Amino acid sequence: MSALQAINNQTARPVADDLVAEPLLQVSDIGLLFGPDKGCQEVGFDLYPGEVLGIVGESGSGKSTLLNVLSGRSQPDAGTIHYRQDSGVVTDLYASTEAQRRTLLRTEWGFVEQNPRDGLRMTVSAGANIGERLMAQGVRNYGVLRSESLRWLRQVEIDESRIDDLPRTFSGGMQQRLQIARNLVSHPRLVFMDEPTGGLDVSVQARLLDMLRALVRDLGLAVIIVTHDLAVARLLADRLMVMRRSRVVESGLTDQILDDPQHPYTQLLVSSVLQP
Ligand SMILES: Nc1ncnc2c1ncn2[C@@H]1O[C@H](COP(=O)(O)OP(=O)(O)OP(=O)(O)O)[C@@H](O)[C@H]1O
Numbered sequence: 610m611s612a613l614q615a616i617n618n619q620t621a622r623p624v625a626d627d628l629v630a631e632p633l634l635q636v637s638d639i640g641l642l643f644g645p646d647k648g649c650q651e652v653g654f655d656l657y658p659g660e661v662l663g664i665v666g667e668s669g670s671g672k673s674t675l676l677n678v679l680s681g682r683s684q685p686d687a688g689t690i691h692y693r694q695d696s697g698v699v700t701d702l703y704a705s706t707e708a709q710r711r712t713l714l715r716t717e718w719g720f721v722e723q724n725p726r727d728g729l730r731m732t733v734s735a736g737a738n739i740g741e742r743l744m745a746q747g748v749r750n751y752g753v754l755r756s757e758s759l760r761w762l763r764q765v766e767i768d769e770s771r772i773d774d775l776p777r778t779f780s781g782g783m784q785q786r787l788q789i790a791r792n793l794v795s796h797p798r799l800v801f802m803d804e805p806t807g808g809l810d811v812s813v814q815a816r817l818l819d820m821l822r823a824l825v826r827d828l829g830l831a832v833i834i835v836t837h838d839l840a841v842a843r844l845l846a847d848r849l850m851v852m853r854r855s856r857v858v859e860s861g862l863t864d865q866i867l868d869d870p871q872h873p874y875t876q877l878l879v880s881s882v883l884q885p
Pocket residue numbers: 643647648666667668669670671672673674675837
């Protein structure tokens with residue numbers, strides 16, 4: 610029995626008839642607090658297939674804490690998260706074992722770290738970095754692994770001749786593109802991103818953002834992206850959640866929130882970006 614089948618067997622709920630209209634992720638009253646208003650609390654939302662949700666807010670508002678809880682990496686103090694697998698079976702994330710959550714992260718999910726060094730294996734080649742997730746899914750044929758790695762290097766605009774090079778010989782922007790290829794090669798359905806363009810030069814950021822936007826659209830990916838950069842949110846996200854001191858203070862369609870913010874904190878956030 611595969612690890613994913615094991616998840617199905619242990620935490621399966623009845624499958625609803627209409628899969629198309631069903632959310633991919635159902636988050637209900639989630640919280641993880643490290644101190645008063647430090648972390649995240651009372652967060653709930655549904656995410657649908659192909660939807661891009663941005664989490665914005667100032668430093669320390671709880672964005673990364675929330676992302677870690679949503680992606681199965683930090684056990685919450687409260688609330689539930691249900692994920693609808695490709696098979697249609699719904700999994701209660703924190704009723705599963707840690708090993709089962711890790712399997713999800715390697716198969717149907719992806720996680721793009723802000724620092725590519727945290728998301729890449731720096732001691733193996735670019736090709737091996739891409740092939741690894743396919744191997745985790747049971748692909749063993751060397752020819753397939755090699756050709757898929759080459760295909761994904763092309764997709765993220767890295768010269769194919771670099772396939773046997775170590776990632777540490779790549780620029781920051783190339784490393785980030787390699788991390789994206791490593792995540793997307795296995796056709797995940799949901800990808801978490803923590804400030805994926807942070808720490809890069811502005812021109813490199815713009816190119817990466819264009820690429821991300823095209824990939825997300827072409828692959829129909831659902832994405833939850835944390836960013837403090839409202840321009841990144843505007844470009845990528847369909848919907849936004851604005852966080853302040855561990856709570857979501859406003860949520861809705863991205864254009865609506867950025868063009869007509871209702872909460873005073875969002876108004877401040879938007880106006881401070883617009884002012885030189
Ligand atoms: N493991 C931890 N132990 C104790 N406190 C933590 C821990 N992780 C986060 N915090 C605290 O929780 C609060 C929220 O942190 P978090 O990193 O989620 O914010 P953020 O919005 O992602 O900030 P940034 O944009 O600077 O990354 C902060 O006050 C932080 O110091």
